[in-house]
Amino acid sequence: MAADVEHGTTFTVVPVRRYGQIVLAGVVALLVAWLAAAGASSHFINPAVVGQYLLNPLILGGLANTIFVSIAAMLIGIVLGVFFAVMKMSSNTVLAAVSGFYIWFFRGTPVLVQLIFWFNGVPAVFHDLALGIPFTDVIFFSMPMVAFMTPLAASLLGLGLNEGAYMAEIVRGGILAVDEGQVEAAQALGMVSAQTMRRIILPQAMRVIIPPIGNEFISMLKTSSLASVVTFGELLRRASDIYSSNLFVVELLVVASLWYLLLTTVASIGQYYVEKRFARGTARAERETPWQAVLRNLMKLRR
Amino acid sequence: MPQATRPMVRAESVHKRFGRLEVLRGIDLEVQPREVMMLIGPSGSGKSTFLRCINHLEQINAGRIWVDGELVGYRQVGTTLYELHEHELAQRRAEIGMVFQRFNLFPHMTALQNVIEAPMLVKRVPRGKAVERARRLLERVGLAEKADAYPAQLSGGQQQRVAIARALAMEPKLMLFDEPTSALDPELVGEVLAVMRQLAHDGMTMIVVTHEMQFAREVGDRVVFMDGGVVVEQGPPAEVLANPKHERTRSFLARIL
Numbered sequence: 001m002a003a004d005v006e007h008g009t010t011f012t013v014v015p016v017r018r019y020g021q022i023v024l025a026g027v028v029a030l031l032v033a034w035l036a037a038a039g040a041s042s043h044f045i046n047p048a049v050v051g052q053y054l055l056n057p058l059i060l061g062g063l064a065n066t067i068f069v070s071i072a073a074m075l076i077g078i079v080l081g082v083f084f085a086v087m088k089m090s091s092n093t094v095l096a097a098v099s100g101f102y103i104w105f106f107r108g109t110p111v112l113v114q115l116i117f118w119f120n121g122v123p124a125v126f127h128d129l130a131l132g133i134p135f136t137d138v139i140f141f142s143m144p145m146v147a148f149m150t151p152l153a154a155s156l157l158g159l160g161l162n163e164g165a166y167m168a169e170i171v172r173g174g175i176l177a178v179d180e181g182q183v184e185a186a187q188a189l190g191m192v193s194a195q196t197m198r199r200i201i202l203p204q205a206m207r208v209i210i211p212p213i214g215n216e217f218i219s220m221l222k223t224s225s226l227a228s229v230v231t232f233g234e235l236l237r238r239a240s241d242i243y244s245s246n247l248f249v250v251e252l253l254v255v256a257s258l259w260y261l262l263l264t265t266v267a268s269i270g271q272y273y274v275e276k277r278f279a280r281g282t283a284r285a286e287r288e289t290p291w292q293a294v295l296r297n298l299m300k301l302r303r
Numbered sequence: 304m305p306q307a308t309r310p311m312v313r314a315e316s317v318h319k320r321f322g323r324l325e326v327l328r329g330i331d332l333e334v335q336p337r338e339v340m341m342l343i344g345p346s347g348s349g350k351s352t353f354l355r356c357i358n359h360l361e362q363i364n365a366g367r368i369w370v371d372g373e374l375v376g377y378r379q380v381g382t383t384l385y386e387l388h389e390h391e392l393a394q395r396r397a398e399i400g401m402v403f404q405r406f407n408l409f410p411h412m413t414a415l416q417n418v419i420e421a422p423m424l425v426k427r428v429p430r431g432k433a434v435e436r437a438r439r440l441l442e443r444v445g446l447a448e449k450a451d452a453y454p455a456q457l458s459g460g461q462q463q464r465v466a467i468a469r470a471l472a473m474e475p476k477l478m479l480f481d482e483p484t485s486a487l488d489p490e491l492v493g494e495v496l497a498v499m500r501q502l503a504h505d506g507m508t509m510i511v512v513t514h515e516m517q518f519a520r521e522v523g524d525r526v527v528f529m530d531g532g533v534v535v536e537q538g539p540p541a542e543v544l545a546n547p548k549h550e551r552t553r554s555f556l557a558r559i560l
């Protein structure tokens with residue numbers, strides 16, 4: 001208790017007692033203890049098995065695949081996002097409508113459905129993938145669709161095209177945030193619109209676009225686990241391949257989860273430094289510690 | 304007033320609408336090479352719009368504008384006007400410098416980069432040559448030592464002087480100024496006007512929208528008063544500003560002086 005001296009009198013200051021919070025904290029602590037005890041007594045998790053599989057070559061390969069497919073799908077998404085954002089803002093109504101449809105469709109359907117569609121749906125409908133001149137018999141190149149639509153190809157198409165639709169809206173927001181006077185100044189100097197976009201608008205839009213790209217990437221690390229349904233050997237798929245033979249289901253899910261947590265935490269820390277660089281001068285960037293930023297990022301439950 | 308055979312700018316019955324709002328209602332004007340024309344008028348009279356029509360940032364609805372004998376925005380064959388392609392429009396704009404009220408410097412580039420960007424990108428000037436020219440221009444506007452500063456690190460007056468250097472880097476034959484000092488703190492106005500005064504002295508053809516009547520009187524060869532989308536009165540600054548003939552000019556000047 002703090003003491004205060006005024007005119008020779010000593011006052012005792014008693015802070016408000018938050019009884020509700022104390023009771024709540026007690027209840028939560030009890031629940032956690034009970035869960036831990038239940039887990040331990042029922043051999044819910046065998047820590048030795050978790051330790052044994054944490055560095056298993058199959059799991060590590062899955063980890064590498066998860067990182068690879070996340071980065072690759074992100075890059076596809078960024079390229080598509082810039083492309084469709086510019087297209088949606090075009091004065092050509094056909095281009096704008098096509099882009100609007102793309103964004104509407106790919107954001108409006110579950111990415112899981114899209115993955116299955118690419119892997120199972122497309123080869124069922126189209127037998128061959130061919131490159132030629134439409135409406136003629138000229139064909140430069142052709143291959144069976146099943147040979148083309150590997151698990152990796154389906155994963156990249158599904159995740160990349162879906163991400164592109166989200167990125168398009170992010171990029172468009174970034175472009176809209178650039179002052180109109182910039183376009184005028186560039187045009188008055190004799191730049192054509194493509195030069196204006198590349199040299200003046202996009203570099204400035206980057207400040208707005210980069211922080212959400214970090215969020216998207218963190219989401220993507222987790223979303224990529226959906227590629228397991230098209231048999232792509234990423235982290236979750238490898239874990240489930242192992243537990244379907246040895247039946248250590250929970251242990252292998254724990255192994256996968258530990259790796260996902262490590263990935264998202266590392267990415268969040270990276271995100272913190274990137275955001276800090278691009279949010280110079282704003283209040284939030286000054287206040288937050290890396291750990292707070294990690295929690296804030298992981299609390300975003302978009303997908 | 305300087306005389307020449309071919310006007311630098313010729314506007315003939317220029318009309319411009321925004322939706323149902325008629326902003327320019329028949330502007331006829333000529334600006335001779337090396338002439339400095341001061342454009343004054345109340346807010347909303349269409350001064351900025353007219354400037355923007357000259358380099359085709361705005362498309363006019365009727366009438367024609369020529370810059371240095373070339374039709375703005377169109378190619379005329381007989382009585383048919385063919386709209387110019389974007390690249391041709393850009394080429395024409397590259398020959399006309401424009402300075403904005405809010406500077407519009409590129410914030411992600413240093414002062415030097417702002418000045419060399421368009422010459423390198425649009426006119427394909429080699430980097431070394433562009434940098435050399437840019438340094439000379441920055442020196443001319445008194446900012447040689449600020450070459451590596453970003454716009455955010457410069458005062459308003461310094462930013463506007465960089466913007467003038469940026470426009471001059473394209474070696475324009477005509478400079479358009481849209482209230483270049485209106486966004487500046489009073490103590491910074493002088494440094495920008497000094498640069499413009501020097502530019503006028505060096506023989507640049509200029510159209511300047513301004514509320515600085517003292518400057519208009521001293522530097523302008525001619526003052527044009529616009530109101531309601533038409534030219535109400537024009538003539539030598541001393542006459543128009545001291546003895547306006549029209550009531551609208553008189554009441555405008557009485558309000559701002």
Ligand SMILES: Nc1ncnc2c1ncn2[C@@H]1O[C@H](COP(=O)(O)OP(=O)(O)OP(=O)(O)O)[C@@H](O)[C@H]1O
Pocket residue numbers: 321324326344345346347348349350351352353
């Ligand atoms: N892009 C636009 N769309 C619609 N209306 C516009 C547009 N640009 C200008 N206007 C309108 O046209 C009129 C003339 O505008 P303009 O900017 O040319 O005036 P101004 O003489 O430059 O005035 P100020 O001294 O305030 O800059 C105003 O009523 C303005 O609201």
Ligand SMILES: [Mg+2]
Pocket residue numbers: 350351352481482
């Ligand atoms: Mg104006």
